[in-house]
Amino acid sequence: MPLERLQVDSVRCLKAVDVELDPHRNYLFGPNGAGKTSFLESVYLLGRGRSFRTRQTARLVQHGSHDLTVFGQVRSGDRRHRVGLSFAGGELKVRIDGETAPGMARLAEVMAVHVMGSKLHRLIEAGPSERRRFVDGGVFHVEHAYLHTWRHYRRVLGQRNAALKRGLGGAPLEVWTRPVLAAAAAVHAARQRYVEELSGLVAQVGSRLLEHSLRIVYRPGWRQDISLEQALHESLERDTRTGFTQVGPHRADIDIRMAAGSVRDHASRGQQKLIAAALVLAQVRLFGQRTGRGGLLLVDDPAAELDTGSLDRLMAELEPLATQLFLTGLSERAMRPRQGFPVFHVEQGRVAAVV
């Protein structure tokens, strides 16, 4: 599913970008504020329908412009898809092969984008919702029906919470609890299966990248020695008091551990960045194994916070991936690009192939 051509207009500082891309590897170099991250942001936007840095797409629109557009040509086997995305008047529109896409899920089918950006360490440092998003995004990319499973769970959970707020209990509440249990079981099963497979890859990648053992453990969102049904029963008093279901898959997390203990307590900032990179690399690998497709991986300025040893190990991990890579950096010197792949120079919002 490589992106063969990208055209961008008015995404942050980018102006009239139109580039032909390499299916394996693309380097982008340029000074601070040149537009490198904005370029990656545009690719991400095309694949995910949202930004990886901000929740507000409106912020991506260039000052003084009314709208932004991103257009990509994506190869899929011997077919080519034309994907167009625009954001105007607060509304995001996606067209695939000339037809309005019914939802963002269709975008992900055409191009699966993974990212290692400057906020990567948030996967470790931030609260559980960041890690749930990571797991859910991963499951979704290997199993598109999961989006429906997850949305269904959110809906029935919302209905149970509404019932709690109305003060329902006993049998009338049970009517709303049953669907939650059924939907939770589906979400839980998909996540558990996914994290189990992922954890093997995390251990492999982690030991090479960090030279430490690394593992992840799925925490389903309720005490593991009892069923969710029992856990809901036990939290009934609190649920009723707060009007909110306290346990369930919406409270899940993954515990990321080194030999010494949880990485949040035992890893330095630099190590945290590498640990998060290991998680993303494992996810990219699992995506490849499960789907037989490569996907895209955006690696934003890896030289910025990594020492040369860590950077070399990261580059070695990227080497065997059957993924279309986009790598940015301040200069060729810091990144030592592999010969034979295109280098783009980025400056003042313009992107040009270096010949």
Ligand SMILES: Nc1ncnc2c1ncn2[C@@H]1O[C@H](COP(=O)(O)OP(=O)(O)O)[C@@H](O)[C@H]1O
């Ligand atoms: N909405 C916007 N409109 C115009 N310029 C913007 C907007 N948002 C950010 N910028 C500018 O775009 C540049 C950001 O570039 P960025 O892609 O982060 O650079 P790099 O990654 O190369 O350091 C900054 O100079 C910033 O001021």
Ligand SMILES: [Mg+2]
């Ligand atoms: Mg940047």
